[in-house]
Amino acid sequence: MSSLRSPGTARQAPPAEVAGPAPAAAFPRVATVVVLGTIMAVLDMTIVNVALRHLSESFGAPLETMQWTTTAYTLALAAVIPTAAWAMDRIGAKRTYVIALALFTLGSLLAACAWDAGSLIAFRAVQGLGGGLLQPVGMTMGMRVVDRARLGRAMAVLGLPILVGPVLGPVLGGRLVDAASWHWIFLINLPVGALALLLAARLLPADAPAARGTEPPADAPHPYGTEPPADAPHARGTGRPRLDVPGLLMLSPGLALLLYGLARGGERGDFTAPGTLVPTLAGAVLAAAFVRRALAVRAPLLDLRLLRDRTFAAGIGTLAVFTCGYFGSMLLGPLYWQQERGLSATAAGLLGAPVGLVVGTTMQIAARRIDRVAPRRMIAAGCAVGALGMGLLAWQTGMAGVASWRIVVAGMVLGVGAGMTMMPAMTTATRDLPADRLAGASTALSINSQLAASVGTALLSVVLGTAGPGPAGFRLAYAVAAALLALGALSALRLPARRAG
Known part of the structure; x- marks a missing residue:
């Protein structure tokens, strides 16, 4: 029988967990590895975006061709993310994560050695195959070893690279391509990847799956403190899970x-x-x-019955529209500073750095507070503050000759809203799910994030192109993004009105 409730029924408590590594000891080890691997992948995506023009000049290829370095990575990412939950059940979360790290690091080395545009595009796809698994697998491992009452604090740590990376990436990317060469946007991953692999081998708990045709003893504990349900694809007596x-x-x-x-x-x-x-x-x-x-x-392959849980459905719905507007707007800032203000890529990245600091600081506070306050109140307020900041950006960028500090301050208001929304919404969506559903939930959240960010980027690109160059185009694009964040507040009203526990 499914452990998820249908609409109108009471949420069932998660099954009792059997003995495993103590969360107080296990989580710091897992978090160290996960944060290191995730931030490497997130920063790499934004660094490459900044370097596209330099890559075009270095390889003598049109910019449209070099944009395939980003597209190939994204397509590989999309192809591999759906397999995350199955891979964790099949070979274990630790092995899956180590393979993902190895693929990403190998792809980085190959990309640094690329000899033409075609080879670089192919090697970026190798990176994407590894990068697509890092986030969902890492988040699943983190959620499995932490006490549910402290899940918000754990998510604050695990989610830091996801929110801060897109802001800090352009700064690092601009500096690397301006001061060194394009090779370094990939070479920088090698020492980080090697360190992450070493730490993963030493710090992550082992979770070897049952061999085919065998079943574990009835009282055998799972290394992460979970046990699969009787109707799961890897139920006792069926051996390893089959790929759909x-x-x-x-x-x-x-x-x-x-x-x-x-x-x-x-x-x-x-x-x-x-x-x-x-x-x-x-x-x-x-x-x-x-x-x-x-x-x-x-x-x-992906358990969509998770959406029968009203809290998970409300959480993922809130994240979908908020992510669409927030990450979709990421393209607007660098374009505005470079096209309208004539600044360099490095300067544009530096002007975005205060936003990243605000997002990271706010998220650390909000994700810890979500363990003790009503999710509906905090997350709806976060969406509203984010919409206000995005609206201020629409107003400021639509004015000629506006002081730069006013645009930065508006972005910081947006950052407060993002920090109050993203990780608290993920925490609320997954907190009361049975432990055996966490792999599917983190995979669904990763797919949701990729699709929503892509939809938002495409939508705002079209809006900006349709409105034409100049302040008016940026005003309209930011206004559309503000409307999306406001819709997130409406969805957040369906979240629980009481605090956890």
Whole structure:
């Protein structure tokens, strides 16, 4: 019987956990490895975006061709994320994470040795295969070893790279390409990746899966303190979990085609061209087919029955619209500073640094407070503050000759809202889920984040292109983003009105 409730029923308490590593001892070790690996991947994505023009000049290739270095990474990311939950059940979370780290580090080395645009694009795809697993697997490991009453504090640590990386990445990327060469945007990952691999081998708890055709003793504890339910695809007596191949052939290509179509449409400002419309529609059809299958089969690749839980559904809905507006707006700041103000990539990145500091500081406070306050109140307020900051950005960037500090302050207000919303919403969505559902939940959250950010980037790119160059275009784009954040506040009103515990 599923442990998830249907609408209108009381939320069932998580199953009792058996003995495993003490959370107080296990979480710091897991968090050290997860934060190191995640921040490497997140920073790499933003660093490459800043370096695209330099790469175009170095390889003598059009900028449109070099943008495939980003697209290839994203498509590989989308293809591999759906396998995260299955891989953790099949070979264990630790092994999955180590493989992901190794792939990402190897891809970084190969990318640094690229000899032309085509080889760089291919090696970026290798990076994406590793990067796509780092976030969902790392977050699952962290959530499994922490006491649920302290989940907010844990998420504050685990989520720091996700929110701060996109802001600090342009600073580091601009500095590397201005002061050194493009090779260093990849070479910088090698010592970090090597250290993360060493620490992963030493610090992460072992979680070897049961061998095929065998079953563990009835009283054997799981290394993370969890035990699979009787109806799970890896239930006792069935051996290792089977991969839902039809589901994989629907969801992974579907996500990749959707993200590709959105990226192409956003770049060209037109979603009606065959090269954009066909992959977008094909991706939507495959994704819809997967949803139908996932709701009908016993052991789908991704457990969409998680959405029957009202709190999880409200949390992921809030994150979808907020992420769409917040991460979609990330492209606007660097463009504004460089196109409208004529600043360098390094200067533009430095002007975004205060926002990153505000996001990180606010998130540390809010994610800890969510363990003791009503989620609905905090997260709805965070969305409202974020919408206010985005609205101030729309007002300021639409004015000619406005002082730079006023735009930075508006961005900092937005940062307060983001810090109050993102990690608290993830914590609330997953806090009361049974432990055996955490891998599926973190995978769903990662897919949600990728899709929402891609939709937001495409949408705001089209809005900016349609409105035309100049302050008016940025004002309209930021206004649309503000409206999306305000919608997040409405969705947050469906979250619990009482504090955890």
